Amino acid sequence: MPPESSLNAEMSKKISFFGLKGLKLWVWVCLVVGVFIVMILCILSLWITFRRKSRRSSSKFPFNQIPHVSKDIRVDRAGFQNPHPESLYIEMNDKSTGKTMMSHLGRTKSSDNDTLSQCSSVNHHERACSSHSGEEGGFGSAGRQYGGGPVTASPLVGLPEISHLGWGHWFTLRDLELATNRFAPVNVLGEGGYGVVYRGKLVNGTEVAVKKLLNNLGQAEKEFRVEVEAIGHVRHKNLVRLLGYCIEGVHRMLVYEYVNSGNLEQWLHGAMRQHGNLTWEARMKIITGTAQALAYLHEAIEPKVVHRDIKASNILIDDEFNAKLSDFGLAKLLDSGESHITTRVMGTFGYVAPEYANTGLLNEKSDIYSFGVLLLEAITGRDPVDYGRPANEVNLVEWLKMMVGTRRAEEVVDPRLEPRPSKSALKRALLVSLRCVDPEAEKRPRMSQVARMLESDEHPFHKERRNKRSKTAGMEIVETKDESLGPSGSETKP
Numbered sequence: 001m002p003p004e005s006s007l008n009a010e011m012s013k014k015i016s017f018f019g020l021k022g023l024k025l026w027v028w029v030c031l032v033v034g035v036f037i038v039m040i041l042c043i044l045s046l047w048i049t050f051r052r053k054s055r056r057s058s059s060k061f062p063f064n065q066i067p068h069v070s071k072d073i074r075v076d077r078a079g080f081q082n083p084h085p086e087s088l089y090i091e092m093n094d095k096s097t098g099k100t101m102m103s104h105l106g107r108t109k110s111s112d113n114d115t116l117s118q119c120s121s122v123n124h125h126e127r128a129c130s131s132h133s134g135e136e137g138g139f140g141s142a143g144r145q146y147g148g149g150p151v152t153a154s155p156l157v158g159l160p161e162i163s164h165l166g167w168g169h170w171f172t173l174r175d176l177e178l179a180t181n182r183f184a185p186v187n188v189l190g191e192g193g194y195g196v197v198y199r200g201k202l203v204n205g206t207e208v209a210v211k212k213l214l215n216n217l218g219q220a221e222k223e224f225r226v227e228v229e230a231i232g233h234v235r236h237k238n239l240v241r242l243l244g245y246c247i248e249g250v251h252r253m254l255v256y257e258y259v260n261s262g263n264l265e266q267w268l269h270g271a272m273r274q275h276g277n278l279t280w281e282a283r284m285k286i287i288t289g290t291a292q293a294l295a296y297l298h299e300a301i302e303p304k305v306v307h308r309d310i311k312a313s314n315i316l317i318d319d320e321f322n323a324k325l326s327d328f329g330l331a332k333l334l335d336s337g338e339s340h341i342t343t344r345v346m347g348t349f350g351y352v353a354p355e356y357a358n359t360g361l362l363n364e365k366s367d368i369y370s371f372g373v374l375l376l377e378a379i380t381g382r383d384p385v386d387y388g389r390p391a392n393e394v395n396l397v398e399w400l401k402m403m404v405g406t407r408r409a410e411e412v413v414d415p416r417l418e419p420r421p422s423k424s425a426l427k428r429a430l431l432v433s434l435r436c437v438d439p440e441a442e443k444r445p446r447m448s449q450v451a452r453m454l455e456s457d458e459h460p461f462h463k464e465r466r467n468k469r470s471k472t473a474g475m476e477i478v479e480t481k482d483e484s485l486g487p488s489g490s491e492t493k494p
């Protein structure tokens with residue numbers, strides 16, 4: 001018999017298997033091959049699904065798991081060169097004219113009716129934001145009163161890549177090179193301790209400020225994390241908004257909303273003075289906005305955020321003289337009631353609270369001290385420390401105490417201020433600032449109290465019960481029992 005016909009005969013034999021009787025051998029072979037193929041396909045599809053899932057979850061790392069990429073961050077100075085100087089962003093450098101600026105100077109637009117947008121903290125990593133008009137639990141009036149401004153259209157609309165941190169926007173280096181014209185020197189807004197800040201425009205037309213962090217022994221990485229943790233998830237009309245970030249190779253960048261009218265330091269002592277003097281109303285609007293931002297950071301979110309570097313150059317100003325607190329690179333996140341002892345005191349000379357400078361004890365009271373110095377700076381137009389002045393005037397706080405103590409309070413007002421503030425407005429501002437710079441940290445008021453005192457049109461203490469009077473160094477101190485002023489509630493009468 002030829003081999004083919006013997007094979008055919010074999011294949012046609014009927015075989016019983018697994019209780020199935022009478023199936024020919026070739027049918028069995030087909031069945032086995034079919035089952036085998038189906039199994040392979042199932043395994044393959046399971047593997048593909050698993051890979052997709054694990055890729056998705058690994059890209060959603062929380063903040064504390066931002067990948068540790070090399071700490072050796074070198075700044076690509078070559079990227080700073082602009083190969084096409086003729087193609088600079090003309091519209092970006094088109095600063096508001098002096099005339100436009102001046103027209104805003106006296107404005108005191110009230111923000112009282114703003115819809116409040118409150119970001120309540122869920123935990124360290126998730127701060128949920130919601131828009132509301134009144135009620136919310138947890139932090140009482142501070143949260144409501146000092147909540148954020150109206151929710152506006154997202155500046156990120158029309159951009160391709162969403163954040164891998166579950167917040168903000170993950171920009172590529174290319175996006176930011178395009179936005180800043182390859183980090184052109186003409187777009188440099190300024191240089192701080194941790195990096196260079198560039199002005200830029202995203203593809204969707206949103207103006208941004210891009211902070212390119214420098215490599216200073218891992219500090220860039222640290223600053224990057226701290227800023228992202230401190231303000232990545234929070235929203236307040238007086239906090240500069242962090243829109244996103246770029247982590248690419250050795251590059252670390254932070255992308256903020258662009259704030260278009262410089263900072264308080266430039267208005268009081270620097271380049272913005274050419275646009276005119278800030279009026280008293282503009283100064284108080286900026287200061288009150290800063291107080292509201294701090295009240296929010298200290299009292300409305302959990303963990304609270306201690307900024308640690310409150311100073312005039314970190315108060316950005318928009319064209320309506322709204323303050324936008326910025327630069328959270330030194331910020332510290334603390335649980336409520338928690339203080340922190342640090343061995344390295346950070347901050348800026350002249351603004352640092354004495355107990356923090358002397359012992360390293362850090363809590364929100366150190367921000368309140370720095371805020372007091374800032375307020376004195378706005379009232380007097382003087383630097384916190386100015387070696388160009390006579391010895392007894394070098395330190396602003398000491399000089400001011402001396403002036404108030406010798407009943408010369410009205411002489412401390414910035415001589416460039418025209419018109420001068422009313423007596424009661426000056427008195428209120430001086431009183432608030434002196435309470436904030438109280439050498440005893442626990443006597444300083446809370447930021448929500450400070451904001452309320454600055455906001456009130458009437459003298460804040462008229463309605464208070466006065467029960468004790470004493471005279472100190474030419475100033476009449478009236479101690480009060482007003483709970484809202486805290487245990488140290490006291491009025492200073494210049």
Ligand SMILES: Nc1ncnc2c1ncn2[C@@H]1O[C@H](COP(=O)(O)OP(=O)(O)OP(=O)(O)O)[C@@H](O)[C@H]1O
Binds near residue numbers: 197211258263313
């Ligand atoms: N979002 C922004 N919009 C507009 N300008 C900004 C923005 N962020 C920062 N700037 C400007 O960039 C410059 C550098 O800011 P940065 O916060 O890095 O440093 P600094 O506050 O000047 O110094 P330091 O490192 O001592 O805090 C400042 O002039 C600041 O006004």
